[in-house]
Amino acid sequence: MSKLEEISEHVAVDIKTQYGSRSCVLGGISLGKYSIAIDSGDSLEVGTALHKELEKHFKIPVQYLFLTHTHNDHRNGREAFKDLTLIASQKCIHNMPKSISFSKWKKELFERELIIKEEGLSLELHHVGGHSIGFSVAYFPLEKVLFAGDLFITEPTNFGLPFMGFYQNKPKRTGNPEEYLAAFEKFKSMKIDVIVPGHGELILNPKEYLDEQNSFYYSLKTFFIAEIEDGKGLEEIKIPTLKPIERAHEIIESKPKKSQATRFLDNYLNWIKKSFYNYYSGEFEKLGTS
Numbered sequence: 001m002s003k004l005e006e007i008s009e010h011v012a013v014d015i016k017t018q019y020g021s022r023s024c025v026l027g028g029i030s031l032g033k034y035s036i037a038i039d040s041g042d043s044l045e046v047g048t049a050l051h052k053e054l055e056k057h058f059k060i061p062v063q064y065l066f067l068t069h070t071h072n073d074h075r076n077g078r079e080a081f082k083d084l085t086l087i088a089s090q091k092c093i094h095n096m097p098k099s100i101s102f103s104k105w106k107k108e109l110f111e112r113e114l115i116i117k118e119e120g121l122s123l124e125l126h127h128v129g130g131h132s133i134g135f136s137v138a139y140f141p142l143e144k145v146l147f148a149g150d151l152f153i154t155e156p157t158n159f160g161l162p163f164m165g166f167y168q169n170k171p172k173r174t175g176n177p178e179e180y181l182a183a184f185e186k187f188k189s190m191k192i193d194v195i196v197p198g199h200g201e202l203i204l205n206p207k208e209y210l211d212e213q214n215s216f217y218y219s220l221k222t223f224f225i226a227e228i229e230d231g232k233g234l235e236e237i238k239i240p241t242l243k244p245i246e247r248a249h250e251i252i253e254s255k256p257k258k259s260q261a262t263r264f265l266d267n268y269l270n271w272i273k274k275s276f277y278n279y280y281s282g283e284f285e286k287l288g289t290s
Ligand SMILES: [Zn+2]
Pocket: 069, 071, 131, 132, 150
């Protein structure tokens, strides 16, 4: 049975596959004559199923694979689309691990944005960074849907907290909070009814959700700048229990395996802490130029 669900006339998403695999949320957008797959999942099996299901669902061929970013749970199903054209930001392809080659692929790469138009329909791809170097989102203005990838992770995944551990492989860098904040500003100017996150459930209250995320990042920014100005080091800083973190602790209370869940939460919080510390202490910049 198909796992693709129609969320509007030209947009379908697969929320289910992620829960039985290590995949991300998958999707596709129809531009009338052809469709565009959004991310390829964590394995060839997942990518192949997505390719078939998109053709069945929209009854047109898939012409492009758009990769939001370099992480393996989004790219490992790519071979299922190897005869098509790959769309990604230049930075995304540039920062792929050495073992991943797209040299034989037809590619359409972009720096800041790319707009694909067909039969009066358009799909916008915007480079925003933040979660990963070269990270991009897909926006379909007609039906007000934003595929925001791993910029947003919602419950039940990661307790609804962002994952900021792997911005860049070489040299290793953590997330870029300023790029997250700039992306939120960009999204505020878009008309959005639904946000499709990289993991978890759909966001159906985009305005409220964006406001909350914006205030979470902004509060963390203010807090870390003050702590760093006070001369505190990474080890001395304790991340404040802001609302999304408080909610994560509440989720743990409802879990049977509390100690394991606490370990996971500590790990995510540690990456958030490191990202903000590295960015606002100047460590992030230094690593980028080494
Ligand atoms: Zn990711």
